[in-house]
Amino acid sequence: PTGIQLSYLLAVALFILGLKKLGSPATARGGNTLAAVGMLIAVVATLLDLRVIDYQFVLAGIAIGSAIGVVIARTVAMTAMPQMVAFLNGLGGAASALVAVGEFWRLLGNGEPIAIGTSVVVLFGTFIGTVTLTGSFIAMGKLQGFITGKPVRFPLQQPFNVLLVVGFLICSGFLIADVQVRAVFLGAIAIAAVLGALFALPIGGGDMPVVISLLNSLSGVAASAAGFVVDNNMLIVAGALVGASGLILTEIMCKGMNRTLTSVLFGAFGGGAGAGAG
């Protein structure tokens, strides 16, 4: 176990160095390679974890994922990169949500009482991961032209969103109080999915890169939450790194467009409620 933790330490150092080098043109490619090496180290170390007793599904998943990853990375057109990043980001969010859901199911199956803290991080991780998934896929659809690039709005959109958030919180409260209700959990996931889509839909195609960057930051937060769910510091650190650096990059991108993040996200409502109604 010490060896695994030391490998994680090395992987974290490589991630930080890699991110730093990715920020300047001369070193960017090397930075990406460093981060990739860090990832390889982290994955191999995890395979040696004593908690992993059954390898067939794990290795099958890795093999299938790698094959798909290589094929799509080689075939995607250079002009389609932003939507490619959105797509991959959505998959990462989905994976984080699945980790939270899967662990929750395992705990339910054990029949032991689930600590409130565990329920909270499971719900948080599921929420952020699911929002990342549907938000990213809408962003990809908009850039690829599957969905109109124009802002999609409907009456009472904001109150409806608030209603969804309240609905999610009610489901969460219910689950924290009485965790044995799987249907409520699935309902909460569905609400999160709708919220993610409604988050990206009102934003115009031109602002999509900023949205993708923000969703990238969110996928880091989701990974960090998954780290608390499975109790793994490597996951917590790497997720937090991406969450924070993604937020800074989002801000830099907004500044480059002479915009503020709020005006990008809520620009549709910039004229105030009165203008929206008029």
Add this chain to the structure above:
Amino acid sequence: MDTALIASLFVLLLATFVGFEVINKVPPTLHTPLMSGANAISGITVIGAVLIAGAGNETTTIVLGTIAVALATVNVVGGFLVTDRMLQMFKK
């Protein structure tokens, strides 16, 4: 709260500040590659997926975990390769 959780919260806080500081003054041409590289790193969730797919005695957990492993691996492998492709253009 137990000490392990507190230690994890310390780690979370420090990593967040490192994340804030590690990025500054990125030229616009690097915005998309940087986003893509960071996105590949967020695929680190693959190790969480490995932990639940390999350890679960609950069938649902194994199924969800295996799907998560596959999706996160696509994110990681696709992410790093795509970033490298973008950055190849920076060669002189």
